[in-house]
Amino acid sequence: MGGLTSLATPVWLLGILVVLAIVAGYVYNERRREKRALKFANMSVLDSVAPPGRNRWRHVPIALLSIGLILMMVALSGPQAMRKVPRSKATVVLVIDTSLSMQATDVSPNRLDAAKEAAKKFVGELPAGMNLGIVSFAGTAQLLVSPTPDRSLATNAIDHLDLAQRTATGEGIYAAIQSIKNIRDVLGGKDNAPPARIILESDGKQTVPTDLDDPRGGFTAARKAKEEGIPISTISFGTPGGTVNIEGQNIPVPVDDASLKKIADLSGGQFFSASSLSDLNEAYGTLRDEIGWEMQKGDNSRVWVLWGTVLLVLGAAGAVAYNRRLP
Known part of the structure; x- marks a missing residue:
């Protein structure tokens, strides 16, 4: 995103580990829920109520939110870039x-x-x-x-x-x-x-x-x-x-x-x-x-904040519109 050369406060990148941990927890809970559903559900009824295609798309909001949070962590780390001034x-x-x-x-x-x-x-x-x-x-x-x-x-x-x-x-x-x-x-x-x-x-x-x-x-x-x-x-x-x-x-x-x-x-x-x-x-x-x-060399965080905000908004909107709730 625009000539990243260094970071002013790279310690903020540790926040990406927190985001990855949240994603890992989400994936783990989803798999547990699927296993429980498969164990006790009537398969013919389950397929008609929740077709496979719908199950795939419901993960998009959390993906957008996760990427948006990662971009925000990069922005907080103070990305620097060479600029023509x-x-x-x-x-x-x-x-x-x-x-x-x-x-x-x-x-x-x-x-x-x-x-x-x-x-x-x-x-x-x-x-x-x-x-x-x-x-x-x-x-x-x-x-x-x-x-x-x-x-x-x-x-x-x-x-x-x-x-x-x-x-x-x-x-x-x-x-x-x-x-x-x-x-x-x-x-x-x-x-x-x-x-x-x-x-x-x-x-x-x-x-x-x-x-x-x-x-x-x-x-x-x-x-x-x-x-x-x-x-x-x-x-x-x-x-x-x-x-x-x-x-x-x-x-x-x-x-x-x-x-x-x-x-x-x-x-x-x-x-x-x-x-x-x-x-x-x-x-x-x-x-x-x-x-x-x-x-x-100057601050180049604006573009990271911009795209991070866009993805966070899209992720939140998608979660509400598709799942009727935030992930």
């Missing part, structure tokens, strides 16, 4: 690329609008107690919303994302790290603060600086995140054939899976590749389930 506290910073390449229409209607839709869906489905921050980056990074449980601030910030030139991936990561460190200081420092995660959604290659291993580059920032115990989950969004029209020229803007995967690997996070809105929603959904929920 929302995290009451955690910090997530969503880092969104707003470089000009995000206007590519290889993802309908364009990469940025699709990214906005998926990000708002992700924000709306996170557990309420989590702190969520928003960072946008193009040539520079901006902390649009410091980590907070207020989802309306995040949704509003996503709605107002604007495109700009260049791609400074490292700056976006550093801004997210700093925002997490700020809230950690408020919550008692790195060792006492709840877990944190950065989600980086981008489509293109870093252009500022050109070297990803530069002190302000994406790889260096990923190593810093690793030091701080903040994994970065990256989402590469777009297709290899994406283009943007700039001053009448179609400029190729292929996704850069390699660098985003390495950023995830360096920080201890995960890498996702999304070439459509549905892919992006799926990636965000996976992250939401991993970040927003956790498995905890």
Whole structure:
């Protein structure tokens, strides 16, 4: 009945022995009664008054009552089970690329609008107690919303994302790290603060600086995140054939899976590749389930009480309706 892993007070299971003893006493008395009936009764009259089929069904109520009592004993023993519960506290910073390449229409209607839709869906489905921050980056990074449980601030910030030139991936990561460190200081420092995660959604290659291993580059920032115990989950969004029209020229803007995967690997996070809105929603959904929920051991007695009560009621009702008395 639902993932039983342990019992809080197993001594109550001894009550099952009492139930079994009652059943054994019932069976013994029934056999004695049958023997007496066979010894003194007229068999032809007995068969017409109490046919064999009826004798079999009259035992069903006691069986239901017995099973119901056993389930109640299990419930009293405090069954424990692993449950998926929302995290009451955690910090997530969503880092969104707003470089000009995000206007590519290889993802309908364009990469940025699709990214906005998926990000708002992700924000709306996170557990309420989590702190969520928003960072946008193009040539520079901006902390649009410091980590907070207020989802309306995040949704509003996503709605107002604007495109700009260049791609400074490292700056976006550093801004997210700093925002997490700020809230950690408020919550008692790195060792006492709840877990944190950065989600980086981008489509293109870093252009500022050109070297990803530069002190302000994406790889260096990923190593810093690793030091701080903040994994970065990256989402590469777009297709290899994406283009943007700039001053009448179609400029190729292929996704850069390699660098985003390495950023995830360096920080201890995960890498996702999304070439459509549905892919992006799926990636965000996976992250939401991993970040927003956790498995905890908790009381699982309710289902045992429920079924035990149902069987006890059915057993009592059957005894009254069929035998005109309780067994």
